[in-house]
Amino acid sequence: MPRYRMNDFLSISIAVLLFSGCGLGSYKHLEKANNSNADVTSIFDTDATSYIFKSKLQYAKNKFGGLLLVKLLEDGSIRLTLTPQVGPKIFDFEFTATNKFVVHYCMEQMNRPIVLRMIENDLRLLFVNSESVNKKSWWTLPDKKTLVQKIKTNKSVNYYFLDGKTGNLAFLESASGLGRKKVVVSLEDYVDDFPKKITLVHQNIPLSLQFSVIKRK
Template sequence: MRCLKFINCLIILFITINSLHAQSGMTGLFNPVDSVGLYQMNIDVETFHFSGLLLVKRLNDSTIRLVMNSEMGPKLLDMELYPSRYKLHYAFPKVNHKRFLKTLYDDFGTLFQVRIRNKNLSVEHSQNGYSTTYSPGKKTQIIYTADSLSNLFTSGRVMEGTSVSSKFLYVFEEGTSNISFMKLEHLPFTMIISLTRL
């Protein structure tokens, strides 16, 4: 009986440590509430290229607000991202299409780790680090991979069923946990989002 209790304690301790590891991988993205990150953004969809400025403000632990601006001024998009939905504040008429907005929500929600908030996770260790898998949808899994040295998420992929629908990566300022660059690429069609922190 004592032995069983001890094993239970060990299991709980193991799960707790794994969860802490998984959460700590998010440092570098989630800054204090009300802080704003400014990024230079490039989006390529098939042959169409678009660039602009992206402002990201953390509203609380699980919500961020995104504002996209043309470099030459006018606002193109303003939306809040929640773990399972988005709220649109403004969209330039040419980008105001539900499917496109949903794709942007999925992509930025993945990159800024909003979609995985309050979701179940499982952790798998390997020689070089560990992977954390979240399931934000029935068939969707988002897998973040961290290296063992920095303990930060450096790359990942989104799975739809058994196939990879997109892959992404983070680049950090040397010796810090601050992300300087991130990129997400869809695989079934050409769509690449890249963000460079200013």
């Protein structure tokens, strides 16, 4: 698959911006498309089982950096740990093979139900191939160049925007059942079919996460 090009990224960005509104009905412009064989419910490939990301988290004016370690285990579970360069780890979570979220450790300041739920949702959106998918359907943007997979889960409706030329996932948006955007994820600078940079931005709170892959093995 050809390397992802900046121009393609810009084209899709502009198309998404032009064709999607903000708030209710953000996805009314999508047009029904034929089903595709592609499956974009996970960003992981089949070759690698461990990933190290340089991570940056920003909440309002507060910034924090560290390493996010992701390990795909043989039993189908996924282990995710965030650790600063200096000091003990911030959290150690697991999505089990049955899709259960397990907190192995979380530092006291973050160990609140509302915070854990938000982090779980973000990590699940990015890294988990959800088994709670109720319905998949295929759509396109009106420009016909961008294929969109719509997936209804128990908690949200997720839209996966695929670059028409490369098939790479360029954007991912998570919305409420009414079409109100909650989270927008962009995936950029693909090398060997994997995005070197992933940015997740919440639409309703001033929280953003950025991941740059350091190592994939």
